[in-house]
Structure formats: structure tokens, C-alpha cells
């Protein structure tokens with residue numbers, strides 16, 4: 049059975065003029081012990097997906113549809129208080145800035161011991177022993193002494209090691225790590241990612257690793273979900289998604305990793321920007337930027353469908369679609385978008401009409 053199931057998750061923000069839909073029917077699973085990468089440009093909805101899973105969506109953001117199940121039990125409708133014992137015990141969290149997870153007024157030992165004892169039936173002495181061993185496992189030198197130090201006495205990298213220890217303290221089944229190394233010195237980022245991977249594998253904890261860095265995904269994850277405009281564009285085994293991307297957006301992202309292509313000209317080859325939430329185009333959200341747009345893409349939203357070894361939300365993989373010969377619409381569509389035409393369903397229909 050899946051450890052985590054996210055089904056048709058919708059997250060919305062009430063807004064002066066209507067509602068902004070930030071996550072629009074996201075679905076994916078995480079198996080026990082699996083590392084799932086979540087990648088996509090800034091604003092794609094990665095952090096909101098993580099926040100919805102750990103029950104820390106900031107109001108007025110709210111789950112407006114779908115379900116989140118942990119070990120088969122719904123957790124999306126529990127509310128803040130009922131989620132408290134699950135956060136920590138079943139789902140650990142690691143954020144970009146280690147200081148958001150640590151209390152500056154308490155020693156790291158006190159925070160570890162309190163977390164352990166809040167969730168597990170062990171004595172103070174046993175909890176302290178476990179805390180020292182966690183700090184050792186996360187690579188804190190002289191853990192017996194450092195356990196009585198305060199967060200500010202640790203360097204940024206050491207602090208994030210402490211946060212990893214804290215996230216693992218109650219032996220959760222799932223760790224949600226949101227850009228865990230983005231705030232750290234580049235020279236230690238790889239070490240911290242490797243550590244996270246190793247300690248989670250050793251304990252059989254699954255990880256949802258949110259990052260905008262495809263290189264990290266390639267080295268760390270079993271599968272990857274590529275997000276775009278609050279939707280999943282493609283999901284599949286890491287090797288296949290990287291080497292045979294099925295969604296044009298994934299191909300574009302791959303083209304923008306310097307290490308994976310010798311052709312540096314191809315850097316940042318995706319023209320344009322992700323749409324704002326109040327201007328998501330009809331049909332496929334990627335259609336204004338996609339070099340392969342055809343008529344159907346402007347009016348009908350593609351769901352995830354089988355595409356070789358992965359699944360992609362792209363009509364190019366609808367075996368029943370006779371799209372060949374419709375390619376010229378891409379040029380006309382991009383012209384209209386460049387001329388500032390609004391991405392409304394009506395505008396899309398009119399382009400489809402003109403081209404027919």
C-alpha cells in the first residue's frame with residue numbers, strides 16, 4: 049500500500065475578486081521508503097503541496113477539494129490540533145531555513161528530548177541517549193557536548209543537520225523537505241542532501257524532496273514529479289524523466305541544467321514565464337510557452353496519461369489524437385499571446401476557429 053496518497057488535491061486562496069486556485073487537482077503517491085522529488089519553477093506550487101500534506105497551510109489558504117491519505121487514513125480534514133500528533137510522529141518536516149524549525153531559547157538537546165518524549169514512551173535519560181545518537185548519525189562532532197549548545201552556536205550546515213535529527217526524532221514514516229539546502233553555503237549542500245538520503249534510507253523513512261535543482265533530483269530521488277502552474281506536468285522514475293522526458297516543459301527544464309548538456313546555448317531555453325494564478329490559460333497551462341501547441345491544447349486540459357515509462361499531462365501522448373498537421377496553430381497562438389491577447393477560453397476558441 050502507498051504510504052501517502054494525494055488525490056485531486058485543490059488548494060485555494062479567497063481573493064478580493066473571486067478565488068485563486070493555487071493547486072489544481074494534484075495527484076501522486078509515495079511508497080514506504082521512497083524518495084520522491086518535486087521540481088518546478090518558483091511559484092509552481094511545490095511548497096503549498098508540502099504545506100497541505102503536513103497540515104501547515106497558512107490561512108486563508110485552504111484545501112478546497114481532493115484528499116490526502118497517510119497509511120490509508122484521511123489527514124486533510126483533521127484540523128490544526130488533530131494534526132499535531134501526526135506532525136512529528138508520522139510526518140517530519142525540514143524547511144529551507146533551519147532557524148524556522150529551531151527555538152533559539154532552548155538547547156538543541158532540550159528540543160530533541162522534548163520532541164522524542166512528546167511522541168514516544170521513553171524516559172528522559174533514554175530520550176537523551178537517543179538524541180545524542182541522532183546527532184552522531186547526522187554528523188555532529190562531539191555530540192555528547194554539542195547537545196547542550198544553543199542553535200546560534202552551530203554553523204548553518206550544522207544547524208540543518210540538527211533539524212534533520214529533529215525531523216527524525218520521533219521516527220516518522222515520511223519526511224517533507226522543502227528546499228532543505230537552498231539557504232546553505234553551496235560547498236556543503238551536496239553533503240547535507242547525501243546525509244538526508246542516507247539517514248532516511250537507514251530508517252526506512254520516505255522523503256518528499258522539494259527542490260528547484262534538477263541535479264539534486266538526479267542524484268537523490270527514486271521518482272520525480274514535475275510541477276507547473278499548480279498542476280503536475282509529468283511524473284515517473286528519475287532516470288526516465290531526465291533522459292526521455294515526455295512533457296515539453298520537462299524537456300525545457302532539462303535543457304536548462306548546465307551539467308546535463310554540453311550545449312550551453314540551450315540554457316534557459318524556455319521563453320516566457322509561468323502564468324499568474326489569475327491568468328492560467330484555458331486548456332493546457334503550458335500552452336503559451338510550448339513549442340508544440342496544437343488546437344486541442346488551447347481548449348481541453350490534459351490529465352496525466354501514460355507516456356512511455358512516465359506519465360505526462362500532454363495531449364501529444366493521447367494515442368487516439370490525430371493532431372498531426374495541426375502544428376501551425378502554435379505559431380499563430382504564440383503571435384496572439386505576444387500581442388497581449390488574454391489567455392481566456394474565448395480567445396483560445398477564436399484562435400482554434402481561425403486556424404480550422
Ligand SMILES: Nc1ncnc2c1ncn2[C@@H]1O[C@H](COP(=O)(O)OP(=O)(O)O)[C@@H](O)[C@H]1O
Pocket residue numbers: 061068070088089090091092093094095096097106107108109325
Ligand atoms: N498566501 C497566499 N496568497 C495568495 N497566493 C499565494 C499565497 N501563498 C502562495 N501563493 C501562490 O501560490 C503559488 C504557489 O506557491 P508555492 O507553493 O510557494 O510555489 P513554489 O514553492 O513552487 O515556489 C504561487 O503562485 C504563489 O504566489
Ligand code: SF4
Pocket residue numbers: 295296297332333334335338339340341342345350361362363364
Ligand atoms: S498539451 Fe499541448 S501545449 Fe500542453 S505540453 Fe502538450 S503539446 Fe504542449
Ligand SMILES: [Mg+2]
Pocket residue numbers: 094095096
Ligand atoms: Mg517553495
